[in-house]
Amino acid sequence: MKFLSAALSRRANIKLLIFDCDGIIFDSNHLKTEAYRQTIRSMKVSEAGVEKFANYHLSDVSVSRFVKFKTFFTDMYHIDGASVDTLVEEALATFSSQCLALYSQLTPVEEALSLAKRAPISCVISGGAQTELAHVFKEHNIHLHFYKILGSPTTKEVHLQELFNETGIAPDETLFIGDGFTDFKTARKLGTHFCFLKQMSDWKNYETEMEGATNVTRCEHWADVLKRIDFDEVQL
Secondary structure, three states, X not given: OEEEEOOOOEEEEOOEEEEOOEOOOEOOXXXXXXXXXXXXXXXXXXXXXXXXXXXXXXXXXXXXXXXXXXXXXXXXOOOOOOOHHHHHHHHHHHHHHHHHHHHHOOOOOHHHHHHHHHOOOEEEEEEEEHHHHHHHHHHOOOHHHOOEEEEEOOOHHXXXXXXXXXXXXXXXXXXXXXXXXXXXXXXHHHOOEEEEEOOOOOOOOHHHHOOOOOOEEEEOOHHHHHHOEEOXXXXX
């Protein structure tokens, strides 16, 4: 599979394709933001606290919920007499329940599935909970399109490095398609090609935070991503 990299102005040979989940395979970002609000609100947090958490979430949507809830209740909002661990566990359970209901109502993006089916190796690396992702992908009968479906609490960086070790595929033979800051940071740190898909993203500061990066190709829509990809005849 060849990918035309805007940053390098040449076609890169891609053997491993990485997909983020929210904003890439499902148009779920705005709904998950509201699910976060409802979760925090249900825990007797003030409306100011609810919006504080929402703004923290939107500052980097691709950070896992495990980190977000822990940071919020440890450093940003304290409920008297409640242990942080108890609050985090309650928030995780409530949020997971809301997310499962949310995903059941969504339809996977056909362009993402089409690409996953045709790529040499396709994997999902998401900030979503891994057990939840496994359920969602099976519920929509799309799990067989992916070599692995990986999520939190393990970080994206660890997952990606383990894939390199397992497959023997090099970072410059890998394309990460994502819509968030953590996706970009992971790709940059590990040296992969990164395709930023703006279509469903709610990453507000992407222009300034990706400024000067040499591994980034920016695409407005899924159609723009697909235009940059060619498949060898043997893979058709």
